[in-house]
Amino acid sequence: MLETPVACRRLALLLIRVAEIRTHDSWRNLRHELQLMHLGAFRGPAGESHQRTDITSRQAEIFNVNARRTQSDREAATVCAERRHRS
Numbered sequence: 001m002l003e004t005p006v007a008c009r010r011l012a013l014l015l016i017r018v019a020e021i022r023t024h025d026s027w028r029n030l031r032h033e034l035q036l037m038h039l040g041a042f043r044g045p046a047g048e049s050h051q052r053t054d055i056t057s058r059q060a061e062i063f064n065v066n067a068r069r070t071q072s073d074r075e076a077a078t079v080c081a082e083r084r085h086r087s
Contacts, residue, residue, distance in 0.1 A: 022065050033058050 016027050023030060037059060042049045055063075 019062075019066055023062055030062060033062065 019030055020027055033056070036056065037053055039050060039052045042051065
């Protein structure tokens with residue numbers, strides 16, 4: 001049972017590192033910027049509504065950088081897959 005939480009933590013740390021590398025910024029700065037985004041839930045006679053704060057230009061940049069896969073990412077994945085296949 002202990003393996004699952006450990007694996008989740010390792011995956012989280014890996015994702016943090018990927019975000020830092022791709023954005024050329026620290027996790028502390030990325031987290032601070034992304035925590036400025038909020039979601040509000042509102043309920044009234046007409047029903048329920050959700051509204052998010054506007055995305056800042058820096059938040060959009062973080063999302064866009066991390067959504068793109070570069071050519072070097074694909075090449076690195078191919079090399080790793082070939083090495084695993086040979087083993």
